[in-house]
Amino acid sequence: MEFTASQHAFAQALLHADQPLPPGLTGARGTADEARFAVYRNNVHVGLTRALAQRFGVSEKLVGPDFFVGMARAYAQDRKPSSPLIIDYGDEFPDFIAGFAPARALPYLPDVARLEAAWTRAYHAADAAPLTLAVLAPLAPEDLATLILRPHPSAALLRSPHPVGSIWAAHQGTDVTPVDDWRPETVLVVRPEMAVNVHVLPVRDGLFAALLFAGGSLGAAAEATLAEDPGFDFGAALVGLLTLGAFAAIAQGDVP
Amino acid sequence: MNAVARESLPARAGLGLKPEHYGHVLEARPDVGFFEVHAENYMGAGGPPHRYLEAVASLYPLSLHGVGLSIGAAGPLDTAHLRRLRELIDRYRPQSFSEHLAWSTHDTGFLNDLLPLPYTPETLARVSEHVDEAQQAIGRQLLLENPSTYLLFTESTIDEIDFLEAVAARTGCGLLLDVNNVMVSCVNHRLDPAAYIDRFPVERVGEIHLAGYDETVDGAGDRLLIDAHGSPVKTDVMALYDLTLARAGPLPTLIEWDNDVPAFPTLHAEAVRVDALLAGQAARRNHLKRAG
Known part of the structure; x- marks a missing residue:
């Protein structure tokens, strides 16, 4: 497959856990293993939720780590950083929280x-x-x-x-x-x-x-x-x- | 040759500079060969990161390590990001700048991971163009790092080492040899890590990285190592590192510990362990020279 197209397919499968693995992957056994691709999927999510937890530590304390991870993953699913500057990531997270129904019990x-x-x-x-x-x-x-x-x-x-x-x-x-x-x-x-x-x-x-x-x-x-x-x-x-x-x-x- | 020597990192153990250790490093001035920072963490306009980095860079050699340039992307490099890198390099004059043979940006944004690419004539041409463009933009040589990978591509026709060597030959870039990545990729793809080190063009290596990996199994029950940067360097990686030094001679060596960062003494103990191996290799070399 042409480079641009194959990288696009990789990115799409990376971002959507319900999608099948992208074509063209393999491993030492001659097949592509789901668990191996899952490492990449997990890295993306863990990296972004960890960045949000670092920036929004009090918010995390207020809702507890499990709730926070769920909320952060919901945010990160549709909003990837717009640049490699992770220090800026999460500028819109407060507005997202304001519209996040499960957090409505904590209006502050x-x-x-x-x-x-x-x-x-x-x-x-x-x-x-x-x-x-x-x-x-x-x-x-x-x-x-x-x-x-x-x-x-x-x-x-x-x-x-x-x-x-x-x-x-x-x-x-x-x-x-x-x-x-x-x-x-x-x-x-x-x-x-x-x-x-x-x-x-x-x-x-x-x-x-x-x-x-x-x-x-x-x-x-x-x-x-x-x-x-x-x-x-x-x-x-x-x-x-x-x-x-x-x-x-x-x-x-x-x-x- | 003098200019190159002055611009190089020392052949010693270096550590990642972490915000939680800024104060300690400046007060205690630990005996560390150099410090390395992720470039993207210093791209804010001002504040404590710059203040501390200026102070640390005035006391220690500095390595600037990029994690966001996406050299292995099919699409074009981000020229705004290249400008930011240039500004940092002009400001801090690091002894080394390095980036990864990997990609991390796509139409949907920055994916915050170092993703793998197939090794083909087409991707070799693209990566070489990107390295050329980056070196032009930042006004200096970069070191390109071998990746840790969990999967392979059916369309790959070029061996990873040959790929890296070809990029270096075409662009004049140097290489960063991450020995932990070698262990991770070789175990994951059932290759011999020692054979990888034996074949690596060590004369092009400007820096070595070491880190701790995590271990799990894949769907078939095979060992799956994960590049985690959250624990001490494992014994097998240390042995592979010593083998690397025996081939290459002493080289600047960074210990990467980016997650669950421990107290400074724990990090420093890792550096002391690496410095001992470096000193041992240097002594063996001197002895061989005298004997010869």
Whole structure:
């Protein structure tokens, strides 16, 4: 058989365990053995499910290893990595979990997986010095208001109706500490230096951060947040986000 | 000749650099001949992998080992991936770059395994084109690794060693001799591993790989060895390795342990075992030279 066609047949049989072995295979006994081809099929599945388990370790703890492998195999069956960069594999896994019927009993699971996906992206993101308070401190409030800040390349903001940051933190060690305070959380995942940090933001800063991450100016974000929450403290919120390293630079606006 | 010597890995035992050992390696600076990394794990934009690899590469010779180029694919090479490899090689200047005689990409995406190909004049031409293209793109020689295989192809008309030697002769690439793969493939296909080593063109070999295999049986009850990289090097592979050294002389030798990675001292003990065999071979050679 022509090379392209025979390799295609091999790949099809590899990906579909219900299909017969591809033509043209043999062994020392003069026949192709199912168990031998199964090694290749198994390598593909085990390699991909293992990659997902490494990236989504808390999700695996939440559902148990057997359930996780089943869910990961269901994902991997139809979604092979689009490139040899396995470090990127599973970017769509959280969305898949959200639509995976057997996982519906754990409504917070997709957001936990989103946090884990963001963690890996932060780990491999471009390095950048965070924007410091010193750059903004000299500005008068009216100058600050027009500024738009560029999020740090590693930063991701996750607004969840579940205590996703607390659940994630509770599963970092071997002993799981129960999450008592079951309420919505906004989580900032960011790597200002070499360590990836996961911060649960103060409740009233969550909307403000989300507006800034969506490209709103400091003034517009502060106004919109104040309209929702008259107790919002603009200065404290901005200092807090800058201290965590949430931004890399001023994207738009002049610093006199 | 000087340039080649400077660019080579030392004829010592090397280890795979694992993220769980970054800190220990930099603090303890263990006596290891070189470190090897999988290129694809260092293709992110930044972060700890690059920071640590820079530090380790400033202290130890480095081998860059690709697992995703799919040189044995019927289809074209991924030019974006070649560019990423070039960037890594320019950045880290590894003493060696190696890839596999295998394929892993297809229309449906990256299959994440090293898959076998038939050995025919057509596939020899394709693989040679790909090796040529890769060496052009990365601006250096690559070492092509012999595969571990579980099945054979009825259409194969070229012996595996002849195939590898022909690719090397056509492209000027070197070879990476994975002694564990030799054991796995030879047992799986009822061939004599020692005869394979005897026939291998050792003068083209730039690096040796060793690893632990798993063992099971196939549908007929025959021994089936699986290239698993999750355990110490087995005794029979060590003996085959010593035989290889007796033929080839001391060569840079990597111990691959990629799954269920143990604590560093366990890995290092494997390196010490290999260094002892390398030193033994070097001593025998010197003795023979003096006697002669």
